[in-house]
Amino acid sequence: MIEIERKFLVNSDKFKEEAFKDTRIVQGFLNRxxxxxxxxxxxxxxxxxxxxxxxxNRGLSRFEWEKQIEKHEAEALLNYCETGIIDKTRYEVKVNDHIFEVDVFNGDNVGLIIAEIELEHENEAFEKPKWLGQEVTGQIKYYNSQLSKCPFNTWGLNTNK
Known part of the structure; x- marks a missing residue:
């Protein structure tokens, strides 16, 4: 139940050509x-x-517990979430033995594209595709929970970027 992942900005949309799946995701936070x-x-x-x-400390790992629930339950719970719903499309891209999840944000976070890769251990090696940009692992402003309360489109107005 420990998630180990690294996050990166994405420097081009070439990942779309390599994606084997894309899914719309709408999420909210009951507690941030x-x-x-x-x-x-x-x-x-x-x-x-x-x-x-x-x-x-390095932002690479944290406890994570997930439970699948019915669609209608999720829709009902979204009505009780804190302000700031995240809307994004997730592209899944296989690179050798790993899958990158590339999130293209919509709404107040439009323009932001983040790629994540889950690893078995913190020092695991993986190939970095050409479209992978700067690493932002551990930078809290890129967490979805933070993007829901301080969206990407406000960063130019916020001196605490």
Whole structure:
């Protein structure tokens, strides 16, 4: 139940040509406390409830628990979420033995594209595709919970970028 992942900005849309799947995701947060984030997500036609713990010092790992729920349950729970619903399209791209999940954000976060890769251990090697840009692992402003309350389109107005 420990998630180990690295996050990167994406420097081109070439990943779309390599994607084997794309899914719309709508998610909200019932709780955005960094010690125990609780998220509800519509992932296509599937509902998912997720609890995440605090990130490690380097931001590479944290506790994660997920439970699939019915679509209608997720839709109902979205009505009780804190302000700031995230809407994005997730592209899945296989690169050798790994799958990158590339999120193209819509709404207040339009223009932001983030790629994530889940690893078995923190020092696991993986191939970096050409469209992968700057690493942002551990930078809290790129967490979905933060994007829901301080969206990408406000960063130019916020001096605490």
């Amino acid at each position: 406390d960094p010690q125990r984030t609780v998220r509800v997500r519509l992932h296509g036609d599937t509902g998912v409830l997720t609890v995440k713990g605090a990130s490690s």
